Amino acid sequence: MNDLRLLLEGTVILGTPLILAAIGGYFSERSGVINIALEGKMLIATITVWLVTIATGQPVIGVAAGIGASILFSMFHWLLTQRYSLDPIVSGMAINAIAFGAANFLDKRFTDPDQAGFPKLPLMAFWVFALVLPFLVWLYVRHTRGGLRLLAVGSDPEKARQMGVFPQRTRLMALIATGVLCGLAGALIVSNAGSYVDNMTAGRGFIALAALILGGWRPLPTLAACIAFGFFYQLQIQLQGTQVLGISAPRELWLCLPYIATLVALAGLLGRNRTPAGLGKP
């Protein structure tokens, strides 16, 4: 019974940052902006939340600063891809590199090795928010003007323009939403860990992207994919050293599962290709 409780708790702890980041990616990719920089945005948020919270002693200011940093990087992505028509992949790579380097730099320069503990955030509020968010987003894109415009821009920017929607403006809003959610995901990761280590997000931005693709760029299946990834990751931790079906698989095989599932989905073996039609179009 205790194991089961641990499993559920671990699934929520590991799954919620993924949900926030994946839904963040949803906004960006649904508006037509390819975004491989979820990782970088989360990472820059983690270090900002960490340093500002410790400096001010106020977690609220820390989280706000983290979200701000993440929004800043997100808007940089918008500026490069939409204003200067830079390729979104190149821009995303660059943002990831800059965030990785900046986080390392700031951590090494400013983290006080013998500082007091990190204040806990109200985790329950984050969890509820993360679990409800996909449903809200689903209602938003289906039933509001803003949501339908988002889908229109992501499906065919040229036609949306002719219908009187400004794709660049819609995308800016979408990328700000991405920034906010990635910032929250980063805050959650730091708070869960309670301390900062270099490269804190450790590829979780890419797992979130994988969940988004596996979910076919739809909020509710994405939620399911995030929970599944969190569940398997926690299961892997709990099964370590024990045998499953007579063999003890190395943990790396478990860690590969999200990536393999995504490749299978990309290869079209799990139903039709659901890539937004206007993804990557200027």
Next chain:
Amino acid sequence: MKIWALLAIAVGLVYGALVVAGAAPADTAQSLIQGSLGSAKALEGTMKHFTPLLIAGVAVFFALRAGLFNIGVEGQFTVGAFVCAVVALRMPGWLGLIVGILAAAVAGALWAYPAGWIKAMRGGHEVISTIMLNNIAGQLSTAAVAGPFKDPNQQGTTTASIDPALMLPAIWQDPRISAALLVAVLFVIGIWRWLGRTVPGYELQAAGANPKAATLAGIDAPKVTIRAMAISGAIGGIAGALQVVAYEGRFFAGFSSGYGFDALGVALLAGSNPLILFPSAALFAILAKGSTTIQVMNGVPKGISFVILGLLIVIFAAIRYRKVPVKES
């Protein structure tokens, strides 16, 4: 004009970061150069980065000409290095080296193949699939050297080491320059000639520039895409193999220190001219080697080199690789 503004902002950012880190920018620049080019030993260290960056840069460059972003060089590099190390350890001697390098090429090509296939047949973005393949390569190779291929005599997750006498020989002593550099140079020249002077090279670039037009011109664009991805992967695999047989002598967990990603910067800087791969790989190698020195000597965290790398990618891409909006119909 815009690019100059971007450049000014980038320089300002780095300068500001150095001041924040409490280091004198001029001193830091000096120790960066000193630490990467200042002595024979420093030069050897830079060479160790230059060779893989150059070959991996060729791999990315090649794919870019076919209109593909091969972010997967990181994974192909890892897989190639692992396969080569395993083969070379089982078959000591010259034959082992050659078979190891060839096996690495095959492994790299196989590791890139799914990405090419998904792109050509299913329209799935090659960047996403190669990111996934990179992570799988990293995890599986770690599992392999933690388990069946681990050297029992060592603590860390690593294979045994190849006898230094049986590694790729040097072509120059003091500073020691490995024959791997020669191979890298041959690769650049070979790709340059192949792209510019052969029919398949022309077809590849045509398919990369405009797949629709290429198809109308009678080129089998999906086939060219798959082939280009596989060849790029093979080159990436060879880059990893050479790193094993020329420098490291073994494979260990976390083998690639981000060469595949740096290679994207190398290739973007080169634009459409493969010969520019030489200076651009040199720039990245100096940055990679020098950043270690400035961390030790000036107390500037190594992360700053990644910030510089990211800014360079943005600037080069802004100059070289602007996506021109294409009107359909």
